[in-house]
Amino acid sequence: MRFLEKKLARFGELFAPGKPLEKFYPVYEALDSFCLTPGTKTVQAPFVRDAVDLKRTMMFVILGLLPCLGMGVYNTGCQILLAKGEAVTFASCISLGLMKVLPIMFVAYAAGGFWEVLFAVVRKHEINEGFLVTGMLYTLIMPPTVPLWQVALGISFGVVIGKEIFGGTGYNIFNPALVSRAFLFFSYPAQFSGDQVWVALDGHTRATPLAVLSNAGTGSRAVMALQESGYPFSDLFWGFIPGSIGETSTFACLLGLMFLLITGVASWRIMAGCGTGLLVTAGIFFLLQGPDRLTFFSLPPHWHLVLGGFAFGAVFMATDPVSSCATNTGRWIFGFVIGILIVLIRVVNPAYPEGVMLAIVFMNAFAPLIDHLVVERHIKKRTELMALRSGGV
C-alpha cells in the first residue's frame, strides 16, 4: 500500500494549489479516496468513528441492484431471441443483453459523470458517490430500445435540474434518476409511453401487460386476458417479459430488498407503506368488479405487485432517503400514498398505462409537507407530555 500511496501523492502534486490542475482537485480527491481510505484523524469529540462511510453505503445500494442488473441483461437478450423466434441459450442471452445494456450504462455514467465533475469543479465540493447509484438506477429504468442520445440527454437533465441546482447529493428534492426518466417520458412520448413493448428489435410490436388490461374494456376476466396475451403470473414474477431493463423481475427486486433490509441501508417503512397502499387500493377495486366495470378492476391485488415497475420503484426509488420523508410516520404515509396513486393511475387513469414513476415523483414533492405535519404533531404531543411529566414523576 505504501507504493500506491506514494504514487498517488506524487500524482496529487499536480493538483496542489498553484499547480496547473488545481481546479480539478475534486477529480483527484475522488480517485484518491476511491483507491485508499482518506486516513484523516478526528480532532474533536467523538474521537472514535464508525467504520462505515457514504462510499460504502452507496456501494451497498449498488450491490443490492446487481440481481436486477443481471436479470435485466439476461432478459433483454432473451426477449430479442424470443421475438426473432430463435433458440434461447444462456450465453446468447447474456451476450446480446450486454450489447444492449452496456452502451446505455456507459453513456449514462459518462454523461452524468461529466456534469457531476463539472459542478464539483465549479462549486469546489467533493464528487459525491451518490452519483454512482443514480447512474445505475437510471440505466435500469431505461427501455432497451432507447437511442443513446436520449440516454445522455435524460441523465443530463436529471443531474443538473434534478440535483445539482439544489446543491448536489443530499439537498435534492426529487429523485434524480426519476427526474431524468420523467423528462424523457414527457419529451419523447413516442418511445416512452409504455403502450407498446420495448424489445430491442426493429418492427416488433406487442402490447405490454398493463396496456392489455387498460384496453380490455369491461368485464371480469383480467387474469385470463393477461394469460391469453402471453403474460402468466410466473413470467411476470421472474421477469421474463419485455420492459425496462431492470424493472421486469420482481424476484430480482426481492433479492435486492432482502439485501437492503439485512444491511439496514434502506428504510423498510417506505417499502411496507408502498406494499400496503397498493394492496389495499387494488383490493378495493377487486371488490368493486362487475360485468359493466373496467376489466382492470378484476385483477387480484397480488398481481399488481408483479406488474410494471412497482417492485423496482418501491424497493429502490421510493426509498431514496434524501427525497422521501425523514420521519417514521411520514415514511409510512409517503409509501402508502405512493401505493394508492400507482393503482389509481393504472386502473382508472386512461392517459398513462403505468404510474410508478409519476407517483413517486409526485410524492417527492409532497414529502416535505408530510414531514412538516408530522413534526408539528410531534411538537404538540411533546409539549403536552412535558407538561405532564414536569414536576417529577
Added chain:
Amino acid sequence: MKIIKIQKGRDIPLKGAAEEKIVSLPLPQTVAVQPPDFHGLRLRPVVRIKDKVLVGSPLLEDKTDSRIKVVSPVSGIVSEIYRGEKRALLRVAVQCDGQQKALRFSRYSLKDISALSSKNIIGQLLAGGLWPFLRQRPFARTARPEDCVKAVFVQAHITEPLAPNLDFLLQGKEEAFQLGLDILKKLTSGKVFVCCSPQARSQALTEAKGVEVFGFSGPHPAGNVSTHIHCLDPVRKGDVVWYLGAEDVLRIADMFSQGQFNPQRTVAVTGEGASTRLYYQTVLGVPLRHLLMDPFLDEQRFLSGSVLRGTDVGPDGYVCFYDQQITLLPRGGKREFMGWLHPGWNKYSFSRTFLSSLQKRHPERHVSLDTDYHGGHRAIVLNHIYDDYVPLDILPYFLVRAILSGDLEEAERLGLLECVEEDFALCSFACPSKFDVGGVIRRGLRMLEEEG
C-alpha cells in the same frame, strides 16, 4: 430504587477498562485549573505569579458575579498564568509545597446543618469555592446562585465508553453522601434525584434517604444527565435544574462537616494505550503525566474524559475540572486499499455493512478503535439512523436542520433546551456522512444563549 429502562442508544465495547482498584497517589508537582472548563463563567485571575496559596484559596473569580470563585486544590505557589490567543486565560498552575495546608471555613455539627437555611448553604458553597461544581440545565453552564431551581440531579452512573464505576467509588461513603444529599435538598423547592445504575450495590446509593433514587438501565446514553432530566423532570422554557457528580456530593458534605475544601478526585486511567489501568485517588487538576507510570508512546491520543465527550489535552495536559477519566487512544490514519469494498471482519460499525456484524455480540468481546475518521465529510444522506441513538423525545435530524437554517424558535420547540452536544455523540459516531451533529447542537445552544 425505581428502574427506568432506556431502549435507544448503544454501548461501544471499547478495549481498555480500568481495573476496579483504587490506588492513592502522592501529590503531583503542579496542578492546574483551566478556565475553558467552566462554561458560562467569565473568569479573571485573583492571584499573581509567586503568590502563596492554601487549599481553598481563590485563584479565579467570575467577572459578572464575583462571589463565584474557583479555588486552589493544593497549597503552594502560583507558578503559571497562561494566556492563549487574544489573551484568553487558559490555565492557572500552582506548584505544590506538599503540606496541603487548608483555608478554614465554618464547621457545623450534624444538628447545625439540618438547621441551616438555603441562604447560608449557598453562602458557604460560594465562599468555599464549591459553587462551580453545580451546573445547570439548560445550556450545561455553571449554576447561578440567584436562580430558583425546580430539581437537583446527582449523576451517579456514567455509561460512556470505559467510564469509571461511580457505584464502586461510593462504597463505604454512605454517611458523607447522605449528608451531602441533605444539604442539596435545601437548595431546591423540588426534589433531589439520584440517578444510578440499576446494579448499584453501594449503600450510599441504595439506602439514600429523603431523595428519589432511580436506576437507569440500558445502553449509553442511559447515564447522561439529559436522559435523567428528560425522564424525571423535563426542562421547559424558563425552568432551571441543577446537577452535579456523585463525588462532588461528598465534597459538599466535607465542606460543612470539616470546614475545608476537599480537593480529592478519583480518576480512572483507561484506554488501550495505557499499560496500567487503575483508579487513582489524587487531586483536582492533576497533570496526565502524574497518572501514567509508563514512558509515553508517540502514537497515542491523550484525552481527558471519554472518547465520546472528552478533550484532547496532549501528554503534557491536565485532567479537566469535571472529568473523572482519562483515555489513551491509539492514533489512527492508516490508509487502506479500497475501504469501501473491504469485507471488514474486524471493523467496528453500528451499521450492518461489514462482515463483523455477523459475529455474535458477546458481552466479553471488546473492540479496538483508533482516531481514524473512516471517510470524508458529506451532506447528510441517511437521515434515519440518528433516531436510534437518542432516547430523548426529540427528532435529531429536524433539530439539526432547524439550527442550520438559523430557525432557533423552531429548534427550541423541537427540544433544543433539553439537550447538550454530548447527547448526540453517538449520532456523530454512526453517521456515514461524518456529519458533526454535536457541533451543530453546540452552535445552536450558543446562539440561543446569546439571544437570552
